[in-house]
Amino acid sequence: MHHFQYMDNVLYAEDVPVAAIARKVGTPFYLYSHATLTRHFKAFDEAFANIRHLTCFSMKSNSNMAILRLFALMGGGVDIVSGGELYRALKAGVDPSKIVYSGVGKEAADLEYALESGILMFNAESAQEIQILNDTAERVGRRARVAIRVNPDVDPKTHPYISTGLKENKFGIDIQEAVRHYSVAAGLKGLTVVGVSCHIGSQITRVSPFVDALNKLKELIEGLRGIGLGIQYVDLGGGLGITYDKEAPPHPRDYARAIGRELKGLDVTLILEPGRVIVGNAGILVTKVLYTKIKQEKIFFVVDSAMNDLMRPSLYNSYHAIQPVTIRGRETVRADVVGPVCESGDFLARGREMEMQEPGDLVAVMSAGAYGFSMSSTYNSRPRVCEVMVKGERFYTIREREGFEDLIRGEKLPDFLAVDRAVQGQGEGQ
Numbered sequence: 001m002h003h004f005q006y007m008d009n010v011l012y013a014e015d016v017p018v019a020a021i022a023r024k025v026g027t028p029f030y031l032y033s034h035a036t037l038t039r040h041f042k043a044f045d046e047a048f049a050n051i052r053h054l055t056c057f058s059m060k061s062n063s064n065m066a067i068l069r070l071f072a073l074m075g076g077g078v079d080i081v082s083g084g085e086l087y088r089a090l091k092a093g094v095d096p097s098k099i100v101y102s103g104v105g106k107e108a109a110d111l112e113y114a115l116e117s118g119i120l121m122f123n124a125e126s127a128q129e130i131q132i133l134n135d136t137a138e139r140v141g142r143r144a145r146v147a148i149r150v151n152p153d154v155d156p157k158t159h160p161y162i163s164t165g166l167k168e169n170k171f172g173i174d175i176q177e178a179v180r181h182y183s184v185a186a187g188l189k190g191l192t193v194v195g196v197s198c199h200i201g202s203q204i205t206r207v208s209p210f211v212d213a214l215n216k217l218k219e220l221i222e223g224l225r226g227i228g229l230g231i232q233y234v235d236l237g238g239g240l241g242i243t244y245d246k247e248a249p250p251h252p253r254d255y256a257r258a259i260g261r262e263l264k265g266l267d268v269t270l271i272l273e274p275g276r277v278i279v280g281n282a283g284i285l286v287t288k289v290l291y292t293k294i295k296q297e298k299i300f301f302v303v304d305s306a307m308n309d310l311m312r313p314s315l316y317n318s319y320h321a322i323q324p325v326t327i328r329g330r331e332t333v334r335a336d337v338v339g340p341v342c343e344s345g346d347f348l349a350r351g352r353e354m355e356m357q358e359p360g361d362l363v364a365v366m367s368a369g370a371y372g373f374s375m376s377s378t379y380n381s382r383p384r385v386c387e388v389m390v391k392g393e394r395f396y397t398i399r400e401r402e403g404f405e406d407l408i409r410g411e412k413l414p415d416f417l418a419v420d421r422a423v424q425g426q427g428e429g430q
């Protein structure tokens with residue numbers, strides 16, 4: 001459920017017609033609903049009300065500071081995967097004692113930054129990382145609270161690019177070898193072992209893979225406690241799916257109930273790292289039709305946003321519903337919705353049945369709140385689009401549209417290429 005609905009054939013975001021926002025900020029733009037963000041965070045967090053837990057929003061799914069701030073004010077923490085994300089989170093006022101740090105390639109400088117910031121926990125993913133974390137902690141005179149991210153080898157039955165908990169994936173330490181690594185970590189002066197963690201994948205639409213993973217973690221915890229390690233936290237990662245098309249993922253309540261059952265008597269604090277399930281359906285990408293190309297074989301709607309703005313269709317062949325911002329009752333056609341980028345893989349939708357569009361019409365790419373803006377780039381030298389949050393009858397730009405000058409920020413011409421040097425063959429030797 002979200003707050004992007006039609007009234008008299010006009011698409012609204014909460015109480016504002018989407019077209020009115022487009023008139024003000026131009027296109028394309030990401031548009032988030034404050035009410036939806038709030039409701040999704042609450043629905044998730046409150047589902048676990050009976051379990052000692054911490055909801056750490058996985059900010060790689062959407063790292064806009066206004067959104068981080070909103071969740072922080074609701075008591076949420078964050079799951080970070082880089083020093084840059086830590087910087088954003090701290091700037092947004094996230095409590096460091098609610099930050100967990102995941103990621104397969106953490107750099108020493110970022111580990112140091114996180115240590116100095118006093119984050120809750122590092123989810124270490126390799127023996128070498130455990131050593132570097134320890135060295136860094138000893139050097140700065142702090143102890144790092146650490147969990148090992150184990151790979152429980154369960155199949156989340158999702159897209160291969162977003163499944164992370166299988167043996168062949170690059171993430172985590174094989175669960176069979178975990179005890180050995182825990183023993184090493186426990187003997188290091190810079191570390192305090194506090195938890196176990198896993199993250200098995202994304203866009204998971206059933207509860208059973210999570211339950212399977214948790215059961216494997218439980219066995220591990222018993223083993224670790226058996227050798228005297230105090231395990232206080234179980235981090236189950238994120239991964240709960242959403243409805244893009246016809247998927248029917250479990251409600252967070254069902255997810256929480258299944259997890260709660262398994263956790264009974266374990267005496268741990270549960271950490272959750274939801275991303276997509278909170279923000280995915282709380283955002284849309286609004287884009288304008290530039291051209292319609294009616295070829296013999298096909299109809300193309302060329303719109304002003306592209307794979308650089310929303311990468312998921314090109315990267316994962318993901319489905320995003322496309323809805324007209326104004327329903328005009330025209331004939332239904334089958335069309336490809338494509339962007340201006342010079343790649344055949346640049347599409348937002350393929351073979352989609354939808355109302356005929358004309359140049360200047362606006363369409364909304366639905367379910368674009370997660371892994372949308374945060375994965376965007378400036379490929380083809382396209383400035384990044386703006387982000388807007390609507391709240392009731394008002395809307396706020398929460399990230400400005402970039403301009404051409406942003407595209408070249410930081411680029412430098414070496415002296416021998418300076419622009420004020422005469423170009424050879426021009427104005428010379430006449």
Ligand SMILES: *Cc1c(COP(=O)(O)O)cnc(C)c1O
Nearest residue numbers: 058102199202238239273275276
């Ligand atoms: C990406 C990621 C998440 C969030 O996944 P969602 O599917 O968006 O919920 C959580 N934890 C880790 C470690 C991740 O890499």
